[in-house]
Amino acid sequence: MENNLSKSDREMLKAVYRLTKGARPPLPAAHTGELADALGVTPGTATTAVKRLAERALVEHQPYKGVELTADGRQAAVGAIRRHRIVERFLADMLGYAWNEADRLAGSFEHELPQEVEDRLFVALDRPTTCPHGFPIPERDTADIPELPPLYALEPGDAAVVALPGSTDPEIVKFLDTLGLRPGVRVEVREKHPFDGPLVLTVDGKERTVGEKVANNIYVKKEIDDKKRKEQAV
Amino acid sequence: MENNLSKSDREMLKAVYRLTKGARPPLPAAHTGELADALGVTPGTATTAVKRLAERALVEHQPYKGVELTADGRQAAVGAIRRHRIVERFLADMLGYAWNEADRLAGSFEHELPQEVEDRLFVALDRPTTCPHGFPIPERDTADIPELPPLYALEPGDAAVVALPGSTDPEIVKFLDTLGLRPGVRVEVREKHPFDGPLVLTVDGKERTVGEKVANNIYVKKEIDDKKRKEQAV
DNA sequence: TTTGACGTTTTGAGTGGTCAAAAGTTAGAT
DNA sequence: ATCTAACTTTTGACCACTCAAAACGTCAAA
Numbered sequence: 001m002e003n004n005l006s007k008s009d010r011e012m013l014k015a016v017y018r019l020t021k022g023a024r025p026p027l028p029a030a031h032t033g034e035l036a037d038a039l040g041v042t043p044g045t046a047t048t049a050v051k052r053l054a055e056r057a058l059v060e061h062q063p064y065k066g067v068e069l070t071a072d073g074r075q076a077a078v079g080a081i082r083r084h085r086i087v088e089r090f091l092a093d094m095l096g097y098a099w100n101e102a103d104r105l106a107g108s109f110e111h112e113l114p115q116e117v118e119d120r121l122f123v124a125l126d127r128p129t130t131c132p133h134g135f136p137i138p139e140r141d142t143a144d145i146p147e148l149p150p151l152y153a154l155e156p157g158d159a160a161v162v163a164l165p166g167s168t169d170p171e172i173v174k175f176l177d178t179l180g181l182r183p184g185v186r187v188e189v190r191e192k193h194p195f196d197g198p199l200v201l202t203v204d205g206k207e208r209t210v211g212e213k214v215a216n217n218i219y220v221k222k223e224i225d226d227k228k229r230k231e232q233a234v
Numbered sequence: 235m236e237n238n239l240s241k242s243d244r245e246m247l248k249a250v251y252r253l254t255k256g257a258r259p260p261l262p263a264a265h266t267g268e269l270a271d272a273l274g275v276t277p278g279t280a281t282t283a284v285k286r287l288a289e290r291a292l293v294e295h296q297p298y299k300g301v302e303l304t305a306d307g308r309q310a311a312v313g314a315i316r317r318h319r320i321v322e323r324f325l326a327d328m329l330g331y332a333w334n335e336a337d338r339l340a341g342s343f344e345h346e347l348p349q350e351v352e353d354r355l356f357v358a359l360d361r362p363t364t365c366p367h368g369f370p371i372p373e374r375d376t377a378d379i380p381e382l383p384p385l386y387a388l389e390p391g392d393a394a395v396v397a398l399p400g401s402t403d404p405e406i407v408k409f410l411d412t413l414g415l416r417p418g419v420r421v422e423v424r425e426k427h428p429f430d431g432p433l434v435l436t437v438d439g440k441e442r443t444v445g446e447k448v449a450n451n452i453y454v455k456k457e458i459d460d461k462k463r464k465e466q467a468v
Numbered sequence: 469t470t471t472g473a474c475g476t477t478t479t480g481a482g483t484g485g486t487c488a489a490a491a492g493t494t495a496g497a498t
Numbered sequence: 499a500t501c502t503a504a505c506t507t508t509t510g511a512c513c514a515c516t517c518a519a520a521a522c523g524t525c526a527a528a
Contacts, residue, residue: 008515033475042517047477049515064476064523094328095354105351112343120329242485267505276487281507286484298493298506 007111009058010080012049015039016059016069017077021147029066075143082138083110085131086122088166092132093125099132099183100173103166134163134183134221149222151187152199152215159188160220168217179208181218241345243292244314246283249273250293250303251311255381263300309377316372317344319365320356322400326366327359333366333417334407337400368397368417368455383456385421386433386449393422394454402451414438415452 005013015038019030036046054061058073069077087110088102097105113121119140122128130136138145148163162185164176176182180203191200196212210218239247249272253264270280288295292307303311321344322336331339347355353374356362364370372379382397396419398410410416414437425434430446444452 006514031475032477043476044478044518045516051477052514091351095351095358097354105348108348109343109346109351112346114339114342117325117329117339117343120331124329240484265505266507277506278488278508279486282485285507 005076005080008049009053009056010076010111011039012046012053013058013069013073013077014080014084016067017074017081020068021074021145029062029068031066035067071143075141078138078143078145079141080110081145082140083113083118085135085137086118086125086128087113088131088133089125089128089137090121093128099164100166100168100170102132130163130184132183133166134161135165135219136221148219150216151210151218151220152212154189154192154199154220154222156189156191159186159223161186161223163219163221165217165219172214172217176214176218179210180204180206181208181210186223187220239310239314242283243287243290244310244345245273246280246287247292247303247307247311248314248318250301251308251315254302255308255379263296263302265300269301305377309375312372312377312379313375314344315379316374317347317352319369319371320352320359320362321347322365322367323359323362323371324355327362333398334400334402334404336366364397364455366417367400368395369399369453370455382453384450385444385452385454386446388423388426388433388454388456390423390425393420393457395420395457397453397455399451399453406448406451410448410452413442413444414440415442415444420457421454 012035015035016030019034019038020028032046032050033043035050036043039046041049050059050061050067053059053073057070058076060068060070084106087106088099091097091102091105092099128137135148136146151160151162154160162181162183164173164181164183168176181187185203188202189199190202190207193199198209198211199215201208201210246269249269250264253268253272266280266284267277269284270277273280275283284293284295284301287293287307291304292310294302294304318340321340322333325331325336325339326333362371369382370380385394385396388394396415396417398407398415398417402410415421419437422436423433424436424441427433432443432445433449435442435444
């Protein structure tokens with residue numbers, strides 16, 4: 001119940017969330033080594049942080065095996081992600097930062113922001129639904145974030161809106177930019193070559209091709225196409 | 235030269251600044267007990283904090299006598315005050331907080347704000363010259379803040395704009411509000427009774443009387459009147 | 469089934485902040 | 499000139515976080 005989580009605790013919760021929920025090959029639990037890597041700390045530090053959270057019943061820790069979020073932990077993690085994305089939005093919309101700069105700066109002060117101020121900021125920003133990268137801002141006090149599929153999961157005929165992880169390599173960002181693949185841009189899938197072959201897309205009216213590896217690192221908000229919409233209506 | 239001041243260090247610098255420069259009866263140095271009171275910590279804590287700053291050459295500490303800012307310390311303190319007032323302005327202008335709420339909330343995250351973000355915020359706020367309380371926001375990288383005289387220092391014929399310290403008692407604020415004495419309001423001094431007697435003012439077209447004690451806790455930005463303007467022009 | 473290699477946890481130490489209480493200093497009252 | 503009250507500083511303890519390195523578990527290859 002106590003909301004007095006430290007900066008380190010919150011970062012740890014976010015990392016556990018990313019590694020357990022967000023990762024591609026669905027893993028059961030995050031290992032302390034991965035968490036240490038993700039947070040840029042030594043393994044020992046990660047272990048003690050995990051123990052702190054386990055005492056608070058925010059994670060479940062099977063020593064030598066891995067770490068999982070409890071229901072409370074997931075809610076706290078999602079709250080931290082919401083906070084982060086709102087602050088990113090503030091940096092982008094009110095201070096004019098580029099979407100790929102916002103991520104870096106948000107981390108430095110999001111943790112000290114009173115909840116009250118987060119709430120007002122959200123309203124002042126006109127209740128945004130996504131961060132500048134295109135990922136959804138979760139509702140308040142929920143424990144889940146709608147997960148976006150990778151672009152490569154789409155099939156010919158599908159249409160979707162692009163999202164890019166904040167961690168994306170600047171070189172890759174530059175490359176994607178030349179293809180017009182920026183957060184918020186709408187794409188349509190034309191063809192998908194077999195055997196992990198490339199994807200052919202329409203981006204802003206122009207035809208583009210992207211490889212499997214890249215397409216698996218671009219996430220998208222899929223549009224519900226007409227057939228499926230009909231099915232849902234039934 | 236190092237800018238790595240902790241939250242406690244910055245708060246201490248601000249407190250020393252307020253107690254040495256801002257206080258009414260001009261004191262030579264701040265005592266650790268006053269500093270402890272001002273910051274809500276124990277005397278021992280204040281002493282150790284002062285020692286930390288003395289090692290960094292930001293204050294001069296005469297044990298058992300008092301504390302003074304060095305030139306570097308004054309600059310750091312003024313920088314911290316600038317930061318605080320910009321954040322207050324953000325809370326008031328962008329998030330709609332009342333001027334007397336902004337002070338409380340600013341303290342919680344101003345310390346973690348990257349300088350870069352402070353700078354952008356300042357620009358996004360349209361380079362404000364005062365905080366919501368009416369006190370001036372100092373220029374960047376200066377060591378001094380234009381000090382405002384207390385209302386009681388004015389003489390009949392003077393006109394000025396009101397400023398109220400963030401620490402003002404809510405009861406007093408309420409009382410002042412009924413008199414129309416809010417930050418930013420223009421007042422003209424009509425009469426000043428002798429022997430520390432009350433001051434008669436015009437506030438928003440209406441005549442008001444305030445006692446010496448209250449008038450010494452309202453600060454004002456004095457308007458330069460016509461006679462003096464002429465003198466300055468010569 | 470023993471042995472490593474690798475990953476994980478524990479230990480010991482350091483930093484920075486805090487408090488309570490003991491020890492020390494100052495300065496005014498007698 | 500001494501005593502005493504008030505204040506200041508020091509001491510010792512504790513908390514939260516971190517790292518380096520030692521100790522420990524796990525699992526798969528030989």
